[in-house]
Amino acid sequence: MTDMAGGLSPSRLELIRRLSEAVGVSGDEGRVRAIVRRELEGQVDDLRTDAMGNLLAVRRSRAPDALRVMLAAHMDEVGFIVTSLDSQGYLSVAPVGGVKAEQFVGKKVWVGPQPSLGVVGVQPIHLARKAGLESRSNYSSLRVDLGAAKDQIEAMGVRPGSYGTFATAFDNEAGHLRGKALDDRLGVEILIELLRRPIAGVDLLGAFTVQEEIGARGASVAAHALEPDVGLVIDCTPARDLPDLTGAINPDSNTRLGAGPAIYVADGRTVSDPRLVSMAVGAAERLDLPYQIRQPGAGGTDAQAIQRSRAGVPVISISVPGRYAHSPVGLALEADLLATEALLRGLLTSLGQGLPSL
Numbered sequence: 158m159t160d161m162a163g164g165l166s167p168s169r170l171e172l173i174r175r176l177s178e179a180v181g182v183s184g185d186e187g188r189v190r191a192i193v194r195r196e197l198e199g200q201v202d203d204l205r206t207d208a209m210g211n212l213l214a215v216r217r218s219r220a221p222d223a224l225r226v227m228l229a230a231h232m233d234e235v236g237f238i239v240t241s242l243d244s245q246g247y248l249s250v251a252p253v254g255g256v257k258a259e260q261f262v263g264k265k266v267w268v269g270p271q272p273s274l275g276v277v278g279v280q281p282i283h284l285a286r287k288a289g290l291e292s293r294s295n296y297s298s299l300r301v302d303l304g305a306a307k308d309q310i311e312a313m314g315v316r317p318g319s320y321g322t323f324a325t326a327f328d329n330e331a332g333h334l335r336g337k338a339l340d341d342r343l344g345v346e347i348l349i350e351l352l353r354r355p356i357a358g359v360d361l362l363g364a365f366t367v368q369e370e371i372g373a374r375g376a377s378v379a380a381h382a383l384e385p386d387v388g389l390v391i392d393c394t395p396a397r398d399l400p401d402l403t404g405a406i407n408p409d410s411n412t413r414l415g416a417g418p419a420i421y422v423a424d425g426r427t428v429s430d431p432r433l434v435s436m437a438v439g440a441a442e443r444l445d446l447p448y449q450i451r452q453p454g455a456g457g458t459d460a461q462a463i464q465r466s467r468a469g470v471p472v473i474s475i476s477v478p479g480r481y482a483h484s485p486v487g488l489a490l491e492a493d494l495l496a497t498e499a500l501l502r503g504l505l506t507s508l509g510q511g512l513p514s515l
Contacts, residue, residue, distance in 0.1 A: 164491045170329055172196065173346050177327040177336035180267050182236035182253050182320040183371045186210055189232040189345070193365050196349050201363070211379045214363035216352050224508055227362040227385035227470070228351060228501075229376055229459045230344035230392070231369030234337070235483045236322030237261070239268065239301075239315065246310050248275070248301035253320065254370035256483045258296045261323075264485055266301060268321030270314040275303040275321075323485040332491040339487040341369070343477045344391035347498045351505070358509030369459050376459035380466035387433070387471050387512060388463035389501065393489065394419050394451055394476035411454055412478040415490055417447030418497035421474040426457030427464055430471035432513050433504075437473060440503035446496050451476065471512065475501060 165173070172192075181189035190212050197204055203215040212232070217223070235254030242248055248268065252258070261277045268275055278300050301321065303310055310316075327336030334343070345365060352363045362383045367375035380388065398413040412419040420437045421429050441448040451474075460472040477497045479489035 164332055165495065169346065169350070172349070173334065173342065174327040174336070176342035176345055177338055178325070180236075180272050180320070180322055181232050181234055181338070182238070182322050183233040183368045184253070185320040186232040186367045189342070190365065193232070193345060193349060197352060201352055207378060207382060209375050209378045210367040211375045212365040213379060213383065214352055214365070216355055216361040216363070218355055218357060218359050218509075220358050223358055223360045224512065225360045225362055225384065225386045226505060226508055227364055227380060227383050227388045227463060228348055229364040229366050229379065229388065229390045229463060230348040231341045231366045231375070231459055232345060233367055233370050234322060234340070234342075235370050236320055239317050239319045239321065241317055242307060242310060242315070244307055246303065246305055246307045248303070248310075248315070250299055250301060250321070251296055254483070257294065258299055259294050260484050261299060265324040266321050267324045268301060268303070268315055269319045272321065273303055273313045273315055274324055275301045278302045325486050329491070334489045334491060334494070335486055337486060339479050339489050340393040340482045341391070343393050343479070343489060343494055347391050347477075347494065347501065350498060351501060356502070356505045356509055358511075359505055361505075366459055373457070373459050373462040377462035377466065380463040380470060384467065385463070385470055387508060388460060388473075389504070390458045390460040390463065390472065390474040391497070391501065392458045392474055392476040393479045393482065393487075394456075395482045396478035396480045399480070411452045412449055412476070414478050414480060414488070415493065416449040416478065417441070417493060418500045419449050419451040419476045419478055421451045421458075421460070421476070423453040424451070424457050424474070425455040426461035427472065427474070429460070429473040432515070433471060433473035436507050437475060437500065437504050440507055441500050444499060444503045446500050446503070448496070448500060449478075475504075
């Protein structure tokens with residue numbers, strides 16, 4: 158239940174914690190999928206996993222002419238894949254998704270099926286030469302150290318092809334959400350909440366998608382199967398409202414923390430349907446919710462795949478703003494998450510009356 162005044166309930170915060178701390182690198186989303194399935198079993202009309210690993214959840218409105226609205230949130234996160242295990246027990250790795258090597262240097266990581274805790278080794282600064290410092294930006298120089306011998310590591314199930322990512326504990330203080338993979342576990346939590354209650358005149362087609370971070374692959378398959386009339390994508394978009402070297406706030410920031418949900422007009426891969434943009438803005442103003450227009454620029458969401466599915470689908474992305482995406486720890490606000498959920502529910506209510514013709 159949404160409580161805009163009191164913030165997120167303890168049960169919702171606990172769910173966000175479990176989602177954030179779950180390891181779900183692109184191609185290995187099973188742990189996240191299991192959490193979502195447990196939350197939705199018995200609460201939706203249909204719940205199934207497709208051949209790609211997307212979890213599809215349908216809640217029907219019972220109206221004979223209901224609009225079929227696909228709601229997508231991706232389960233995967235950036236991380237790495239193990240490429241080799243040497244005789245001393247050190248792991249070499251390669252990136253999965255858009256994450257720089259330097260983000261891992263000196264950090265604790267989870268790797269393998271358990272997962273097992275390791276650290277990405279780093280020379281002490283007073284011992285490192287200039288060349289060693291420069292190599293931190295290259296994956297070829299990274300080594301994951303599990304503190305165990307090769308045979309012990311293999312017994313843990315860690316081997317070439319195993320996935321890993323940051324070992325970050327989630328925390329919340331005074332409405333500030335801090336943890337890894339808030340892109341897009343916040344969207345996943347919102348979608349779970351939206352599916353708990355029906356919307357008059359709308360069939361909710363929930364798609365918890367895989368492999369978004371490596372090309373929106375899961376969304377393409379899910380949209381083909383669900384055949385939606387409309388697609389709404391729920392994501393977490395980078396808030397770049399950070400000071401530059403002069404101390405001034407970045408004038409080119411796409412979104413700002415605390416300014417409410419980000420409504421996409423266009424991004425690097427998709428142009429949102431203008432009717433949906435107008436309806437989203439109208440819902441925000443009707444409900445007296447803060448909102449911001451995400452400035453056009455680079456990047457993309459699952460909307461790029463949904464829009465191009467079958468004969469084409471009208472789409473829009475609406476995101477929670479968050480700082481420090483694709484890093485060991487992101488930062489977002491409870492207030493922005495709650496406003497995003499409320500805006501989406503308001504937009505869905507409006508879609509229950511139909512989508513205007515072009």
